[in-house]
Amino acid sequence: MIPMGRKNFLFCWTELGAEQLGVLQSLMVTCRLHDINPYAYLVDVLQRVSIHPATSMEKEVRW
Structure with a gap:
C-alpha cells in the first residue's frame, strides 16, 4: 500500500x-x-479528450 495525502x-x-x-x-x-x-x-487521456466529440459527452458530471 502506498500512503497518500498526509x-x-x-x-x-x-x-x-x-x-x-x-x-x-x-x-x-x-x-x-x-x-x-x-x-x-x-497526457494520453487529455489528448484523447480534446479530440472527442462534445456531442457524445454526458450533459452533467456529478462527483
Missing part, C-alpha cells in the same frame, strides 16, 4: 478541493501500482 490535505482551501485532490492522488497511485507512468497516462 499533510497535503491541510493546504486544500475547500472540501471540494480536498475531494478532487484525493481523486487525483488515487489515480496516480493506481497508475504506479500497475506500472504505468502517471504523466504519460494523463
Whole structure:
C-alpha cells in the first residue's frame, strides 16, 4: 500500500478541493501500482479528450 495525502490535505482551501485532490492522488497511485507512468497516462487521456466529440459527452458530471 502506498500512503497518500498526509499533510497535503491541510493546504486544500475547500472540501471540494480536498475531494478532487484525493481523486487525483488515487489515480496516480493506481497508475504506479500497475506500472504505468502517471504523466504519460494523463497526457494520453487529455489528448484523447480534446479530440472527442462534445456531442457524445454526458450533459452533467456529478462527483
